[in-house]
Amino acid sequence: xxxxxxxxxxxxxxxxxxxxxxxxxxxxxxxxxxxxxxxxxxxxxxxxxxxxxxxxxxxxxxxxxxxxxxxxxxxxxxxxxxxxxxxxxxxxxxxxxxxxxxxxxxxxxxxxxxxxxxxxxxxxxxxxxxxxxxxxxxxxxxxxxxxxxxxxxxxxxxxxxxxxxxxxxxxxxxxxxxxxxxxxxxxxxxxxxxxxxxxxxxxxxxxxxxxxxxxxxxxxxxxxxxxxxxxxxxxxxxxxxxxxxxxxxxxxxxxxxxxxxx
Amino acid sequence: xxxxxxxxxxxxxxxxxxxxxxxxxxxxxxxxxxxxxxxxxxxxxxxxxxxxxxxxxxxxxxxxxxxxxxxxxxxxxxxxxxxxxxxxxxxxxxxxxxxxxxxxxxxxxxxxxxxxxxxxxxxxxxxxxxxxxxxxxxxxxxxxxxxxxxxxxxxxxxxxxxxxxxxxxxxxxxxxxxxxxxxxxxxxxxxxxxxxxxxxxxxxxxxxxxxx
Numbered sequence: 001x002x003x004x005x006x007x008x009x010x011x012x013x014x015x016x017x018x019x020x021x022x023x024x025x026x027x028x029x030x031x032x033x034x035x036x037x038x039x040x041x042x043x044x045x046x047x048x049x050x051x052x053x054x055x056x057x058x059x060x061x062x063x064x065x066x067x068x069x070x071x072x073x074x075x076x077x078x079x080x081x082x083x084x085x086x087x088x089x090x091x092x093x094x095x096x097x098x099x100x101x102x103x104x105x106x107x108x109x110x111x112x113x114x115x116x117x118x119x120x121x122x123x124x125x126x127x128x129x130x131x132x133x134x135x136x137x138x139x140x141x142x143x144x145x146x147x148x149x150x151x152x153x154x155x156x157x158x159x160x161x162x163x164x165x166x167x168x169x170x171x172x173x174x175x176x177x178x179x180x181x182x183x184x185x186x187x188x189x190x191x192x193x194x195x196x197x198x199x200x201x202x203x204x205x206x207x208x209x210x211x212x213x214x215x216x217x218x219x220x221x222x223x224x225x226x227x228x229x230x231x232x233x234x235x236x237x238x239x240x241x242x243x244x245x246x247x248x249x250x251x252x253x254x255x256x257x258x259x260x261x262x
Numbered sequence: 263x264x265x266x267x268x269x270x271x272x273x274x275x276x277x278x279x280x281x282x283x284x285x286x287x288x289x290x291x292x293x294x295x296x297x298x299x300x301x302x303x304x305x306x307x308x309x310x311x312x313x314x315x316x317x318x319x320x321x322x323x324x325x326x327x328x329x330x331x332x333x334x335x336x337x338x339x340x341x342x343x344x345x346x347x348x349x350x351x352x353x354x355x356x357x358x359x360x361x362x363x364x365x366x367x368x369x370x371x372x373x374x375x376x377x378x379x380x381x382x383x384x385x386x387x388x389x390x391x392x393x394x395x396x397x398x399x400x401x402x403x404x405x406x407x408x409x410x411x412x413x414x415x416x417x418x419x420x421x422x423x424x425x426x427x428x429x430x431x432x433x434x435x436x437x438x439x440x441x442x443x444x445x446x447x448x449x450x451x452x453x454x455x456x457x458x459x460x461x462x463x464x465x466x467x468x469x470x471x472x473x474x
Contacts, residue, residue, distance in 0.1 A: 013283045018405040019280055020380045021326065021379075030390075059325065119289070120319055123319065127312055144295070149287065152286050156285070207451075233452075233460070234457070237456065246453070249449055250446045253445040257441055
């Protein structure tokens with residue numbers, strides 16, 4: 001049984017391999033469940049029915065799929081044990097309701113936490129370490145991206161394993177694990193703010209206020225320029241997007257010397 | 263560093279965005295310094311990585327959105343700058359600006375690839391109906407191989423064509439533009455921080471507290 005769970009877990013990395021616009025992760029989800037169906041269904045017709053049940057639209061956050069897989073596996077077992085056709089239909093309806101109702105909220109929680117909070121936090125931490133090492137020990141600067149990838153994947157893989165384990169072990173009650181997310185999420189968001197501030201301060205200290213980063217030779221205040229660029233990008237980001245801000249900053253840098261500001 | 267190696271690394275990073283794993287090896291903060299390290303100029307790699315990471319900090323695939331391949335921007339720009347003009351700040355920024363159109367072009371190809379996946383999905387469905395359950399594995403594998411292959415081929419194309427473009431443009435750039443690009447090297451990370459502050463969830467921290 002351990003081998004079966006391991007196979008299901010490894011297959012969960014392929015959830016989006018056949019991502020498509022019509023039904024999104026449907027084949028990926030069937031691909032995850034297939035070893036389980038191979039084990040429990042001996043009658044081919046019933047296995048076909050089970051596979052076709054899950055080929056409809058499905059979309060969630062890839063890290064959170066373990067919870068849904070665990071619950072679905074539990075319900076499929078119940079379908080197999082139910083002798084009455086009406087009872088089977090009832091469980092199937094319940095399973096479809098569960099899948100449809102939970103995929104969206106799990107995607108929202110997962111995207112918001114992993115992509116919106118955890119990854120930016122570790123990005124800022126990595127940037128901070130990079131700048132620090134560039135200034136003090138440039139030979140070790142390669143450690144910064146390694147720290148990022150190691151920390152992120154420790155948490156990411158830990159979450160995947162934990163969710164799949166919870167899904168299988170506490171089927172029907174596994175959702176309680178999500179309660180912890182809110183408190184963790186608020187703390188992570190605060191850390192993002194602190195780390196972003198620390199990384200910006202360190203960057204300005206190491207690069208911008210040093211002789212190397214001196215922008216103008218004719219008495220213009222560099223601090224004012226850096227501050228103006230920061231404010232410009234801060235206020236124009238939502239309206240114009242990253243590309244416009246980037247090309248605007250480069251254009252300004254090219255135009256200023258032409259205007260005599262050198 | 264050969265173009266085959268950089269294309270292979272790039273294809274792996276592009277695959278990580280949606281098709282397999284999501285281990286975040288596609289984030290510029292990781293892949294740009296690694297390419298810089300392999301090309302012998304890690305500082306350029308890490309500066310490019312910082313800029314691209316900060317500017318596209320919210321660029322993650324959610325729902326049906328197909329985001330621009332930011333690993334492509336960071337890998338191509340780092341490769342060009344480190345290979346043809348190592349240590350030159352203006353060249354690094356030129357590489358960055360030149361890599362962006364390639365990444366947007368690849369997004370268009372990526373969307374076409376996902377439309378092709380619909381056909382593979384129907385093929386798998388017909389296989390299941392005919393009791394040919396191996397179609398599920400074949401479908402997943404073929405889609406993954408197609409993904410890696412198209413990313414690899416596009417990287418080969420971009421690196422080859424882009425290298426020529428990069429060298430030609432850099433050779434004819436007037437000195438005032440080079441000076442402006444060198445200034446942008448210092449200012450872009452600061453602009454990136456401003457952008458990251460605005461777009462990331464940091465604002466919500468204050469909005470939530472204000473609401474209490």
